[in-house]
Amino acid sequence: GESVGLHLPTLSVQEGDNSIINCAYSNSASDYFIWYKQESGKGPQFIIDIRSNMDKRQGQRVTVLLNKTVKHLSLQIAATQPGDSAVYFCAENNQGGKLIFGQGTELSVKP
Amino acid sequence: DAMVIQNPRYQVTQFGKPVTLSCSQTLNHNVMYWYQQKSSQAPKLLFHYYDKDFNNEADTPDNFQSRRPNTSFCFLDIRSPGLGDAAMYLCATSTSRGQGEQYFGPGTRLTVT
Numbered sequence: 001g002e003s004v005g006l007h008l009p010t011l012s013v014q015e016g017d018n019s020i021i022n023c024a025y026s027n028s029a030s031d032y033f034i035w036y037k038q039e040s041g042k043g044p045q046f047i048i049d050i051r052s053n054m055d056k057r058q059g060q061r062v063t064v065l066l067n068k069t070v071k072h073l074s075l076q077i078a079a080t081q082p083g084d085s086a087v088y089f090c091a092e093n094n095q096g097g098k099l100i101f102g103q104g105t106e107l108s109v110k111p
Numbered sequence: 112d113a114m115v116i117q118n119p120r121y122q123v124t125q126f127g128k129p130v131t132l133s134c135s136q137t138l139n140h141n142v143m144y145w146y147q148q149k150s151s152q153a154p155k156l157l158f159h160y161y162d163k164d165f166n167n168e169a170d171t172p173d174n175f176q177s178r179r180p181n182t183s184f185c186f187l188d189i190r191s192p193g194l195g196d197a198a199m200y201l202c203a204t205s206t207s208r209g210q211g212e213q214y215f216g217p218g219t220r221l222t223v224t
Contacts, residue, residue: 008151034212043115043201043215044154089153099213101153 008087012108019077019109023090023102028071030092034099035064035075039086047075047088077107085109114138115216117202123222124192132187132219134202142208143185145177146201148218154201160185161208189221197223 013019025033031052036044050057050064050073057064063076073090090102116135124130134143142161146154158167160179174196176188189196199220203213 032211036215041218041220043117043203043218045215046212049212098156098159101155104151104153 008104008106010106010108012110013080015082015109015111016079019075019080019084019107021075021077021088021105021107023073023075023105025071025073025090025092025102026100027092027094028068030094030100032093033064033066033073034091034093035062035073036089036091036101037084037086038089038104044089080107080109082109082111115202115204115214117200117216117219119219120217121220121222123224124189125224126194127191130189130192130221132189132200132202132221134185134187134216135183136202136204136214137183138204138206138214139182140204140206140214141182142205143179144203144205144213145175145185145187146203148199148201157187159208192221192223194223197221 034049035047037047038044048059048062048064050066055066061078065074077084085108087104087106089104091099094100114137118133144159145157147157148154156168157171157175158177174190178186199218201218202216205211205213
């Protein structure tokens with residue numbers, strides 16, 4: 001049958017606090033990065049993206065930071081709400097037309 | 112609204128019985144992708160079409176095939192499903208290969224009995 005599921009890293013935050021989700025990527029040649037949110041039983045939903053010529057990009061309540069020196073990406077969510085509870089995946093586009101997904105982090109928001 | 116549609120949302124098939132999953136898009140995107148996602152894991156790319164050009168991932172089993180009869184539709188055929196093929200299957204589209212976000216459908220949850 002299906003292989004035993006892995007345990008995702010989990011981040012638990014209080015409603016109203018800020019959340020920071022981190023991701024390490026593998027390919028120094030990757031030039032485009034995306035954060036996706038995936039709620040249970042649904043497909044991944046685009047949150048925000050950033051190109052490698054930038055180190056910061058802001059959206060509504062979300063900020064993505066890119067540190068190419070250490071190949072690190074982070075997603076900051078301001079004033080986290082219960083509706084933000086989901087699994088968050090970073091993905092890198094490796095110039096080959098493919099998205100390489102990171103492991104995923106499960107965000108749990110406590111009311 | 113423009114979107115990626117997957118049917119059915121839930122599919123049950125028997126061990127060894129061929130099954131086809133469907134994806135359609137109203138975005139008129141050139142590229143369509145199929146991913147397999149198992150519990151608590153990241154989506155894993157199986158293959159993608161750039162227009163009619165089929166691109167298979169090296170580690171995608173031969174048991175998985177795909178068809179894209181036109182821009183709007185793409186099918187995933189599993190010729191002889193095994194218990195290990197039970198998973199969520201995600202279809203995605205993008206305007207171009209290499210840049211830009213991929214738009215995902217809601218997925219089809221496949222159960223193999």
